[in-house]
Amino acid sequence: MILTNIDSVPGRQIVQHFGLVQGSTIRAKHFGRDFAAGLKNIVGGELKGYTELLQESRAEATSRMVAQARDLGANAVINVRFTTSSVAQGASEILSYGTAVMVE
Protein backbone atom coordinates (compact mmCIF):
# COMPACT_ATOMS: atom_id res chain seq x y z
CA MET A 1 0.00 0.00 0.00
CA ILE A 2 1.46 3.34 -1.10
CA LEU A 3 0.57 6.39 1.00
CA THR A 4 1.18 9.98 -0.10
CA ASN A 5 -0.15 13.31 1.07
CA ILE A 6 -0.25 14.91 -2.39
CA ASP A 7 -2.81 14.61 -5.19
CA SER A 8 -0.95 11.87 -7.02
CA VAL A 9 1.58 9.12 -6.62
CA PRO A 10 4.69 10.56 -8.30
CA GLY A 11 5.88 8.35 -11.13
CA ARG A 12 2.63 6.33 -11.28
CA GLN A 13 -0.64 6.80 -13.12
CA ILE A 14 -3.95 6.68 -11.23
CA VAL A 15 -6.40 4.37 -13.01
CA GLN A 16 -9.34 4.22 -10.60
CA HIS A 17 -10.75 6.21 -7.66
CA PHE A 18 -12.56 4.57 -4.74
CA GLY A 19 -13.35 7.64 -2.63
CA LEU A 20 -12.74 8.54 0.99
CA VAL A 21 -11.26 6.08 3.47
CA GLN A 22 -10.64 6.83 7.11
CA GLY A 23 -9.40 5.32 10.33
CA SER A 24 -9.54 6.68 13.84
CA THR A 25 -8.77 5.74 17.40
CA ILE A 26 -9.41 7.34 20.77
CA ARG A 27 -6.71 6.82 23.36
CA ALA A 28 -6.38 7.69 26.99
CA LYS A 29 -3.04 7.84 28.71
CA HIS A 30 -2.59 5.64 31.74
CA PHE A 31 -1.82 6.81 35.22
CA GLY A 32 1.84 5.75 35.34
CA ARG A 33 2.73 7.68 32.22
CA ASP A 34 0.84 10.71 33.47
CA PHE A 35 2.78 10.63 36.72
CA ALA A 36 6.16 10.33 35.00
CA ALA A 37 5.21 13.16 32.63
CA GLY A 38 4.24 15.30 35.64
CA LEU A 39 7.75 14.89 37.04
CA LYS A 40 9.35 15.62 33.66
CA ASN A 41 7.20 18.75 33.42
CA ILE A 42 9.35 20.42 36.11
CA VAL A 43 12.50 20.47 33.98
CA GLY A 44 10.81 20.58 30.58
CA GLY A 45 11.98 18.83 27.42
CA GLU A 46 10.59 15.89 25.52
CA LEU A 47 7.95 13.71 27.21
CA LYS A 48 8.90 10.41 25.55
CA GLY A 49 5.96 8.49 27.01
CA TYR A 50 3.48 10.80 25.32
CA THR A 51 5.43 10.88 22.06
CA GLU A 52 5.28 7.07 21.91
CA LEU A 53 1.62 6.97 22.90
CA LEU A 54 0.64 9.35 20.11
CA GLN A 55 2.83 7.57 17.57
CA GLU A 56 1.20 4.23 18.46
CA SER A 57 -2.28 5.67 18.12
CA ARG A 58 -1.43 7.33 14.81
CA ALA A 59 -0.07 4.03 13.49
CA GLU A 60 -3.31 2.35 14.64
CA ALA A 61 -5.49 4.95 12.90
CA THR A 62 -3.41 4.66 9.72
CA SER A 63 -3.62 0.85 9.71
CA ARG A 64 -7.42 1.04 10.03
CA MET A 65 -7.53 3.44 7.09
CA VAL A 66 -5.27 1.13 5.08
CA ALA A 67 -7.47 -1.88 5.93
CA GLN A 68 -10.52 0.00 4.66
CA ALA A 69 -8.70 0.88 1.44
CA ARG A 70 -7.60 -2.73 0.96
CA ASP A 71 -11.21 -3.91 1.33
CA LEU A 72 -12.16 -1.62 -1.55
CA GLY A 73 -9.45 -3.12 -3.73
CA ALA A 74 -7.17 -0.06 -3.71
CA ASN A 75 -3.39 -0.24 -3.75
CA ALA A 76 -2.66 3.37 -2.73
CA VAL A 77 -4.13 6.13 -0.57
CA ILE A 78 -3.46 9.68 -1.73
CA ASN A 79 -3.92 13.04 -0.04
CA VAL A 80 -3.61 11.55 3.45
CA ARG A 81 -4.36 13.96 6.32
CA PHE A 82 -3.98 13.59 10.08
CA THR A 83 -6.01 15.44 12.68
CA THR A 84 -6.07 15.33 16.45
CA SER A 85 -8.90 16.44 18.70
CA SER A 86 -9.34 16.07 22.42
CA VAL A 87 -12.54 14.27 23.29
CA ALA A 88 -12.19 14.57 27.05
CA GLN A 89 -9.41 15.62 29.40
CA GLY A 90 -6.68 13.03 29.09
CA ALA A 91 -8.12 11.38 25.99
CA SER A 92 -7.63 12.33 22.39
CA GLU A 93 -8.90 11.16 19.06
CA ILE A 94 -6.49 10.64 16.20
CA LEU A 95 -8.05 10.54 12.75
CA SER A 96 -6.36 9.80 9.48
CA TYR A 97 -8.17 10.00 6.16
CA GLY A 98 -7.41 9.99 2.48
CA THR A 99 -8.60 8.99 -0.97
CA ALA A 100 -8.25 5.34 -1.96
CA VAL A 101 -7.05 4.85 -5.52
CA MET A 102 -5.68 2.19 -7.82
CA VAL A 103 -2.35 2.98 -9.50
CA GLU A 104 -0.62 1.07 -12.27
Place this chain on the structure above:
Amino acid sequence: MSTELLVSIGIPVLLIIVGKVLGSNIERRHYASIAAREARFGDQPAFSTKQSNTSRPVRSAKLATGSVVVSVDHFKRFVSGFRMIFGGEVRSYSSLIDRARREAVLRMKESQPNAHVYLNTRLETSTISSTSGNEGIGTIEVLAYGTAVHYDRAP
Protein backbone atom coordinates in the same frame (compact mmCIF):
# COMPACT_ATOMS: atom_id res chain seq x y z
CA MET B 1 3.56 27.95 61.66
CA SER B 2 6.76 29.36 60.19
CA THR B 3 7.92 25.92 59.04
CA GLU B 4 4.58 25.47 57.30
CA LEU B 5 5.07 28.79 55.54
CA LEU B 6 8.63 27.82 54.65
CA VAL B 7 7.43 24.56 53.12
CA SER B 8 4.53 26.13 51.23
CA ILE B 9 6.75 28.80 49.67
CA GLY B 10 10.01 26.84 49.63
CA ILE B 11 8.85 23.90 47.53
CA PRO B 12 7.49 25.95 44.60
CA VAL B 13 10.59 28.19 44.66
CA LEU B 14 12.82 25.11 44.71
CA LEU B 15 10.93 23.63 41.76
CA ILE B 16 11.33 26.89 39.83
CA ILE B 17 15.10 26.95 40.51
CA VAL B 18 15.48 23.28 39.56
CA GLY B 19 13.42 23.95 36.44
CA LYS B 20 15.61 26.92 35.48
CA VAL B 21 18.92 25.10 35.95
CA LEU B 22 18.04 21.75 34.43
CA GLY B 23 15.55 23.14 31.90
CA SER B 24 17.98 25.53 30.24
CA ASN B 25 20.61 22.80 30.20
CA ILE B 26 18.21 20.38 28.47
CA GLU B 27 17.20 23.08 25.99
CA ARG B 28 20.81 23.90 25.11
CA ARG B 29 21.62 20.24 24.46
CA HIS B 30 18.46 19.84 22.40
CA TYR B 31 19.33 22.82 20.20
CA ALA B 32 22.87 21.45 19.70
CA SER B 33 21.43 18.12 18.55
CA ILE B 34 18.90 19.84 16.26
CA ALA B 35 21.63 21.95 14.62
CA ALA B 36 23.86 18.91 14.01
CA ARG B 37 21.05 16.84 12.48
CA GLU B 38 19.74 19.73 10.36
CA ALA B 39 23.23 20.08 8.86
CA ARG B 40 23.15 16.40 7.87
CA PHE B 41 19.86 16.86 6.00
CA GLY B 42 21.02 20.10 4.36
CA ASP B 43 20.64 18.84 0.78
CA GLN B 44 17.34 17.00 1.34
CA PRO B 45 14.88 19.91 1.54
CA ALA B 46 11.30 19.76 2.82
CA PHE B 47 8.87 21.71 0.61
CA SER B 48 5.42 22.94 1.47
CA THR B 49 4.51 22.80 -2.22
CA LYS B 50 2.98 19.77 -3.88
CA GLN B 51 5.39 19.71 -6.81
CA SER B 52 9.10 20.10 -7.17
CA ASN B 53 10.05 21.59 -10.53
CA THR B 54 12.07 18.76 -11.89
CA SER B 55 11.38 16.12 -14.51
CA ARG B 56 13.63 13.50 -12.97
CA PRO B 57 12.09 10.01 -12.99
CA VAL B 58 10.71 8.96 -9.62
CA ARG B 59 11.76 5.68 -8.08
CA SER B 60 9.46 5.74 -5.04
CA ALA B 61 7.11 7.99 -3.08
CA LYS B 62 6.20 7.24 0.51
CA LEU B 63 4.51 8.99 3.40
CA ALA B 64 6.99 10.25 6.01
CA THR B 65 5.83 11.26 9.49
CA GLY B 66 7.57 12.53 12.59
CA SER B 67 6.19 13.75 15.88
CA VAL B 68 7.33 14.95 19.28
CA VAL B 69 5.76 16.01 22.58
CA VAL B 70 7.65 18.77 24.40
CA SER B 71 6.95 20.66 27.59
CA VAL B 72 8.36 23.87 29.09
CA ASP B 73 10.12 23.91 32.44
CA HIS B 74 8.69 25.29 35.69
CA PHE B 75 10.72 28.50 35.50
CA LYS B 76 9.32 29.47 32.10
CA ARG B 77 5.83 28.54 33.19
CA PHE B 78 6.30 30.88 36.17
CA VAL B 79 7.69 33.74 34.05
CA SER B 80 4.90 33.41 31.50
CA GLY B 81 2.43 33.87 34.36
CA PHE B 82 3.67 37.47 34.70
CA ARG B 83 3.44 37.98 30.94
CA MET B 84 -0.23 37.01 31.10
CA ILE B 85 -0.82 40.07 33.30
CA PHE B 86 0.76 42.66 30.99
CA GLY B 87 0.23 41.02 27.62
CA GLY B 88 2.68 40.95 24.75
CA GLU B 89 4.82 38.28 23.20
CA VAL B 90 5.55 35.31 25.43
CA ARG B 91 9.19 34.79 24.48
CA SER B 92 9.74 31.97 26.92
CA TYR B 93 7.27 29.84 24.94
CA SER B 94 8.67 30.73 21.49
CA SER B 95 11.65 28.44 21.98
CA LEU B 96 9.34 25.59 22.99
CA ILE B 97 7.37 25.80 19.76
CA ASP B 98 10.53 26.31 17.70
CA ARG B 99 12.22 23.25 19.19
CA ALA B 100 9.15 21.10 18.72
CA ARG B 101 8.64 22.06 15.05
CA ARG B 102 12.27 21.59 14.07
CA GLU B 103 12.46 18.29 15.93
CA ALA B 104 9.27 17.01 14.26
CA VAL B 105 10.54 17.92 10.78
CA LEU B 106 13.86 16.20 11.52
CA ARG B 107 12.07 13.05 12.68
CA MET B 108 9.96 13.11 9.53
CA LYS B 109 13.16 13.19 7.46
CA GLU B 110 14.77 10.49 9.60
CA SER B 111 11.78 8.20 9.02
CA GLN B 112 12.64 8.13 5.28
CA PRO B 113 16.34 9.08 5.40
CA ASN B 114 17.18 8.34 1.75
CA ALA B 115 14.57 10.57 0.07
CA HIS B 116 15.70 13.45 -2.11
CA VAL B 117 12.82 15.81 -1.32
CA TYR B 118 9.85 15.91 1.05
CA LEU B 119 6.80 17.36 -0.73
CA ASN B 120 3.73 18.99 0.79
CA THR B 121 5.17 19.09 4.29
CA ARG B 122 2.44 19.82 6.83
CA LEU B 123 2.82 20.81 10.45
CA GLU B 124 0.10 20.14 12.99
CA THR B 125 0.23 21.39 16.56
CA SER B 126 -2.01 20.21 19.37
CA THR B 127 -1.96 20.82 23.08
CA ILE B 128 -1.81 18.00 25.58
CA SER B 129 -4.10 18.27 28.56
CA SER B 130 -3.60 16.50 31.82
CA THR B 131 -6.13 14.28 33.55
CA SER B 132 -5.34 15.88 36.89
CA GLY B 133 -6.16 19.50 36.12
CA ASN B 134 -4.09 22.20 34.49
CA GLU B 135 -0.57 20.90 35.00
CA GLY B 136 -0.38 20.06 31.31
CA ILE B 137 -0.18 23.75 30.43
CA GLY B 138 2.78 24.39 28.17
CA THR B 139 2.87 20.87 26.73
CA ILE B 140 2.43 20.52 22.99
CA GLU B 141 2.61 17.85 20.36
CA VAL B 142 3.85 18.69 16.88
CA LEU B 143 3.34 16.34 13.97
CA ALA B 144 5.15 16.83 10.67
CA TYR B 145 4.25 14.79 7.62
CA GLY B 146 4.99 14.87 3.94
CA THR B 147 5.58 12.76 0.87
CA ALA B 148 9.16 11.51 0.69
CA VAL B 149 10.20 11.29 -2.96
CA HIS B 150 13.19 9.27 -4.07
CA TYR B 151 14.43 10.05 -7.60
CA ASP B 152 16.17 7.57 -9.86
CA ARG B 153 19.50 9.33 -10.38
CA ALA B 154 21.03 12.77 -10.60
CA PRO B 155 19.68 14.84 -13.56
